[in-house]
Amino acid sequence: xxxxxxxxxxxxxxxxxxxxxxxxxxxxxxxxxxxxxxxxxxxxxxxxxxxxxxxxxxxxxxxxxxxxxxxxxxxxxxxxxxxxxxxxxxxxxxxxxxxxxxxxxxxxxxxxxxxxxxxxxxxxxxxxxxxxxxxxxxxxxxxxxxxxxxxxxxxxxxxxxxxxxxxxxxxxxxxxxxxxxxxxxxxxxxxxxxxxxxxxxxxxxxxxxxxxxxxxxxxxxxxxxxxxxxxxxxxxxxxxxxxxxxxxxxxxxxxxxxxxxxxxxxxxxxxxxxxxxxxxxxxxxxxxxxxxxxxxxxxxxxxxxxxxxxxxxxxxxxxxxxxxxxxxxxxxxxxxxxxxxxxxxxxxxxxxxxxxxxxxxxxxxxxxxxxxxxxxxxxxxxxxxxxxxxxxxxxxxxxxxxxxxxxxxxxxxxxxxxxxxxxxxxxxxxxxxxxxxxxxxxxxxxxxxxxxxxxxxxxxxxxxxxxxxxxxxxxxxxxxxxxxxxxxxxxxxxxxxxxxxxxxxxxxxxxxxxxxxxxxxxxxxxxxxxxxxxxxxxxxxxxxxxxxxxxxxxxxxxxxxxxxxxxxxxxxxxxxxxxxxxxxxxxxxxxxxxxxxxxxxxxxxxxxxxxxxxxxxxxxxxxxxxxxxxxxxxxxxxx
Amino acid sequence: xxxxxxxxxxxxxxxxxxxxxxxxxxxxxxxxxxxxxxxxxxxxxxxxxxxxxxxxxxxxxxxxxxxxxxxxxxxxxxxxxxxxxxxxxxxxxxxxxxxxxx
Amino acid sequence: xxxxxxxxxxxxxxxxxxxxxxxxxxxxxxxxxxxxxxxxxxxxxxxxxxxxxxxxxxxxxxxxxxxxxxxxxxxxxxxxxxxxxxxxxxxxxxxxxxxxxxxxxxxxxxxxxxxxxxxxxxxxxxxxxxxxxxxxxxxxxxxxxxxxxxxxxxxxxxxxxxxxxxxxxxxxxxxxxxxxxxxxxxxx
Numbered sequence: 001x002x003x004x005x006x007x008x009x010x011x012x013x014x015x016x017x018x019x020x021x022x023x024x025x026x027x028x029x030x031x032x033x034x035x036x037x038x039x040x041x042x043x044x045x046x047x048x049x050x051x052x053x054x055x056x057x058x059x060x061x062x063x064x065x066x067x068x069x070x071x072x073x074x075x076x077x078x079x080x081x082x083x084x085x086x087x088x089x090x091x092x093x094x095x096x097x098x099x100x101x102x103x104x105x106x107x108x109x110x111x112x113x114x115x116x117x118x119x120x121x122x123x124x125x126x127x128x129x130x131x132x133x134x135x136x137x138x139x140x141x142x143x144x145x146x147x148x149x150x151x152x153x154x155x156x157x158x159x160x161x162x163x164x165x166x167x168x169x170x171x172x173x174x175x176x177x178x179x180x181x182x183x184x185x186x187x188x189x190x191x192x193x194x195x196x197x198x199x200x201x202x203x204x205x206x207x208x209x210x211x212x213x214x215x216x217x218x219x220x221x222x223x224x225x226x227x228x229x230x231x232x233x234x235x236x237x238x239x240x241x242x243x244x245x246x247x248x249x250x251x252x253x254x255x256x257x258x259x260x261x262x263x264x265x266x267x268x269x270x271x272x273x274x275x276x277x278x279x280x281x282x283x284x285x286x287x288x289x290x291x292x293x294x295x296x297x298x299x300x301x302x303x304x305x306x307x308x309x310x311x312x313x314x315x316x317x318x319x320x321x322x323x324x325x326x327x328x329x330x331x332x333x334x335x336x337x338x339x340x341x342x343x344x345x346x347x348x349x350x351x352x353x354x355x356x357x358x359x360x361x362x363x364x365x366x367x368x369x370x371x372x373x374x375x376x377x378x379x380x381x382x383x384x385x386x387x388x389x390x391x392x393x394x395x396x397x398x399x400x401x402x403x404x405x406x407x408x409x410x411x412x413x414x415x416x417x418x419x420x421x422x423x424x425x426x427x428x429x430x431x432x433x434x435x436x437x438x439x440x441x442x443x444x445x446x447x448x449x450x451x452x453x454x455x456x457x458x459x460x461x462x463x464x465x466x467x468x469x470x471x472x473x474x475x476x477x478x479x480x481x482x483x484x485x486x487x488x489x490x491x492x493x494x495x496x497x498x499x500x501x502x503x504x505x506x507x508x509x510x511x512x513x514x515x516x517x518x519x520x521x522x523x524x525x526x527x528x529x530x531x532x533x534x535x536x537x538x539x540x541x542x543x544x545x546x547x548x549x550x551x552x553x554x555x556x557x558x559x560x561x562x563x564x565x566x567x568x569x570x571x572x573x574x575x576x577x578x579x580x581x582x583x584x585x586x587x588x589x590x591x592x593x594x595x596x597x598x599x600x601x602x603x604x605x606x607x608x609x610x611x612x613x614x615x616x617x618x619x620x621x622x623x624x625x626x627x628x629x630x631x632x633x634x635x636x637x638x639x
Numbered sequence: 640x641x642x643x644x645x646x647x648x649x650x651x652x653x654x655x656x657x658x659x660x661x662x663x664x665x666x667x668x669x670x671x672x673x674x675x676x677x678x679x680x681x682x683x684x685x686x687x688x689x690x691x692x693x694x695x696x697x698x699x700x701x702x703x704x705x706x707x708x709x710x711x712x713x714x715x716x717x718x719x720x721x722x723x724x725x726x727x728x729x730x731x732x733x734x735x736x737x738x739x740x741x
Numbered sequence: 742x743x744x745x746x747x748x749x750x751x752x753x754x755x756x757x758x759x760x761x762x763x764x765x766x767x768x769x770x771x772x773x774x775x776x777x778x779x780x781x782x783x784x785x786x787x788x789x790x791x792x793x794x795x796x797x798x799x800x801x802x803x804x805x806x807x808x809x810x811x812x813x814x815x816x817x818x819x820x821x822x823x824x825x826x827x828x829x830x831x832x833x834x835x836x837x838x839x840x841x842x843x844x845x846x847x848x849x850x851x852x853x854x855x856x857x858x859x860x861x862x863x864x865x866x867x868x869x870x871x872x873x874x875x876x877x878x879x880x881x882x883x884x885x886x887x888x889x890x891x892x893x894x895x896x897x898x899x900x901x902x903x904x905x906x907x908x909x910x911x912x913x914x915x916x917x918x919x920x921x922x923x924x925x926x927x928x929x
Binding site: 721 | 744745748752755756759760762763768771772775778779782785786789790791793794797798801802805806809810812813814816817833834836837838840841844845848872873876877881884888891892894895896898899900901902903
């Protein structure tokens with residue numbers, strides 16, 4: 001069984017290194033094929049491990065080697081495959097395989113084809129380390145690795161200024177959050193003496209609540225950066241600068257869920273500090289509605305989907321904060337499926353529309369791109385939580401968890417957000433695929449994506465449709481590992497809730513269709529009443545938060561850096577170093593005059609040296625002769 | 640007068656040595672520089688002989704003897720070099736032979 | 742008493758002579774003064790009972806070395822006064838005085854002079870020359886031989902450096918070539 005673990009872990013690394021050999025050469029098709037095959041191998045290995053766990057097998061622990069063993073600190077390169085990690089492994093490998101195959105078609109005409117697959121596989125490897133590691137240090141390594149690879153992938157088209165800026169923003173924001181996470185890790189080590197999961201978790205029960213609260217808060221700060229919770233959320237929308245498969249893999253299914261994974265993995269910690277959990281849930285709820293509101297009016301197709309990711313992440317954190325870890329994990333799984341599907345569908349649309357992103361400039365595409373239309377509709381239905389698609393099962397359970405815990409505010413807000421979600425996702429679908437063919441005004445000739453890309457997206461389609469049936473087996477699998485319990489609400493109330501939610505969602509969908517699928521939709525040009533209203537401006541500028549960050553954080557910091565550079569670095573540090581060099585040089589110049597070539601001068605120096613030596617002889621002779629007296633004298637002085 | 644002791648001879652030797660040093664440092668004519676070197680050697684010889692006499696040890700005289708031998712050969716070689724130099728440069732002024740400057 | 746008179750007299754004379762050597766601008770005066778100084782130094786040796794040394798001093802130093810210097814002076818153009826561009830007088834004199842004082846201090850301190858032990862004590866009853874001979878050819882034999890070799894080397898070096906046309910070897914050439922050399926010299 002261990003060999004499957006190693007295969008699953010290292011196949012992406014091999015793929016990355018293999019593709020890295022060809023980064024400087026023009027596109028070679030076999031790089032994509034080999035990469036996809038290797039990721040698929042990893043997927044197969046993960047499936048085998050899943051079957052093993054499902055059959056009731058013991059979680060598999062391996063310790064590959066010791067990383068650090070200094071003093072009391074012992075950190076091994078250890079990996080564990082238990083219920084939680086095998087779920088994540090499945091999600092990661094499946095979506096990665098799909099994305100790899102898809103990218104062969106999407107990056108068809110790109111010069112950096114080989115480089116893309118190298119970064120992509122490296123990302124998968126880092127993510128696998130993150131989810132399979134059995135200690136916090138290994139998780140942190142994977143954490144940083146995915147941060148790095150996402151930087152490389154967001155800024156893949158590095159010639160574009162906006163892309164590099166977005167990549168830097170993502171990386172820096174993650175780094176800021178990582179500081180919090182590091183502090184959390186230090187606190188864990190300081191208080192428990194180990195970073196291993198099992199060791200730390202058993203030790204947590206002994207620690208005082210205050211310490212645990214701090215640890216929980218700091219770890220969550222790290223999760224906030226990775227999963228783009230408020231206020232570290234701006235990077236996610238800007239990360240759409242990268243190629244669409246990147247958005248599908250990283251910003252829908254894997255990297256952003258790393259924060260959720262962290263909270264789920266540390267569930268033993270968070271169940272001991274329910275007040276922190278409540279804070280997490282509240283923040284998640286806030287983010288859910290916050291992001292949904294921004295998606296209502298946005299005019300960038302990928303950004304809308306990105307905001308929906310942000311919103312669903314809020315749902316996941318709400319679930320985790322309320323103690324329903326298994327629901328969060330389940331929602332993570334389902335969400336990965338339909339969100340990646342949506343992104344890849346958007347990628348098809350983008351390719352067809354020559355990288356046009358404004359849905360107002362599209363319309364009526366269902367005639368030309370039938371399959372993409374079907375997939376996006378199903379994905380949106382799943383996202384909205386319509387029965388019997390995947391989203392319904394996970395979202396509804398979250399709502400049940402909120403209700404049964406008597407968190408009515410959270411419940412209400414999440415319910416309202418569900419409606420908003422349905423609205424904006426179908427707004428997008430309607431604008432793109434229904435109504436007049438507005439794209440003809442811009443002279444674009446769309447066509448459907450390659451066949452094999454559609455086939456590659458089909459597994460995601462299956463998940464979006466059918467993941468609901470997996471809920472019970474999933475529950476059985478993780479029941480013990482995550483202290484899962486089902487939420488029992490009185491049957492009548494449950495039925496009312498169900499019907500009510502569905503009706504609310506259905507109404508939202510119909511409203512969206514009514515507003516955007518008719519032929520009266522035109523491209524907004526900034527003059528309509530709605531566009532000039534305060535709410536619209538607030539929402540379309542993302543509540544002016546990026547502006548505030550730029551003004552109040554970035555600009556002052558840049559000026560501070562300049563001051564430090566010119567005043568401190570150049571004038572003090574450089575001056576000191578140069579000064580030392582100048583002193584040495586100057587001394588050399590002056591003493592060079594000793595070499596005058598004039599014999600008299602040299603003879604004079606010789607006599608001077610002779611005198612120096614004679615003086616030394618006198619002094620040392622005296623010291624040797626009277627050494628005892630000198631010692632007495634010095635000891636009297638107190639030396 | 641005082642009894643002449645070792646110290647007198649040593650003081651004398653030191654004075655002669657100092658005179659020799661002055662000459663070595665001061666002279667600009669190479670030939671005269673060699674003269675000053677001879678003074679140095681002779682001063683040392685006096686010291687050796689004095690010590691040998693006052694301690695009843697012959698080592699000092701032997702040393703002085705060898706110093707004389709060495710001085711003689713040094714003069715021979717030194718003058719030879721000086722001649723070669725003079726043939727090449729036409730002057731034995733110290734300040735003119737700064738070819739090793741820098 | 743005689744010893745004291747002789748000592749002071751010769752001391753004064755020696756210092757005066759050597760002073761002239763280092764301060765005069767005329768090379769000829771310096772040469773003469775140096776020769777005189779050498780003789781007076783040998784007087785010291787005789788006072789100290791080092792007869793052999795004194796004789797050797799006169800023969801080698803005053804005789805051979807000064808003769809060499811005289812020949813050398815004839816070679817160089819000594820009618821020209823060498824311009825003595827003075828270095829700083831005070832530095833020079835000061836340094837020398839300091840050196841002298843230090844040396845005296847070192848030797849005057851009881852610790853050095855108290856520790857000297859005679860290695861080759863003189864034998865009573867024989868003259869100084871015999872004493873030196875006894876020590877020279879037994880204990881100092883090797884330095885003696887080495888000094889001889891060194892003198893040989895110095896001699897050869899002096900000849901090579903100062904001789905003319907040292908690359909020709911007349912003994913190895915036959916008559917015809919010697920004639921050719923002579924004619925060449927005449928023609929040039």
